[in-house]
Amino acid sequence: MENSDDIRLIVKIAQLYYEQDMTQAQIARELGIYRTTISRLLKRGRDQGMVTIAINYDYNENLWLEQQLKQKFGLKDVVVVSGNDEDEETQLAMMGLHGAQLLDRLLEPGDIVGFSWGRAVSALVENLPQAGQSRQLICVPIIGGPSGKLESRYHVNTLTYSAAAKLKGESHLADFPALLDNPLIRACVLWW
Structure with a gap:
């Protein structure tokens, strides 16, 4: 597990990147560290559960089904259209x-x-x-x-x-x- 300073840095970088929409290059300049370090720490934050990414499937409730059909039948692309009412x-x-x-x-x-x-x-x-x-x-x-x-x-x-x-x-x-x-x-x- 990371020490508290590493955790703090990872969370800060994630906050700047995901919530403030700063680029990795901008964060690197602001914090005075290499851009490759920013990329590596963002990945580490995701891998260790400090950062989670949630996709709202309400906007495309069929995405999961599309992926399953694509995989099962070896298709290039799939679009599932909801019938609703x-x-x-x-x-x-x-x-x-x-x-x-x-x-x-x-x-x-x-x-x-x-x-x-x-x-x-x-x-x-x-x-x-x-x-x-x-x-x-x-x-x-x-x-x-x-x-x-x-x-x-x-x-x-x-x-x-x-x-x-x-x-x-x-x-x-x-x-x-x-x-x-x-x-x-x-x-x-x-x-x-």
């Missing part, structure tokens, strides 16, 4: 907004982006920002369409095309159903 349309809009922001942040030139169909994917595409210049992306469907059983605005090809237009990329569309009743047609599509 909002109606279904509001929830879809929030999912679309957060999904579009995440996708926009993760996209890199040359990426191939796959889209499926439905209301949630439509909400994401609606919220994609309009790109200012070509991002050299290719947007593709990853599943066939629902064989005329869905509004065209939710169809995979419509969403793929719309996303490519917003992202200033190319779209490659596929014209086959997601589900095939006839085994012979299914075999032909899989062979193709």
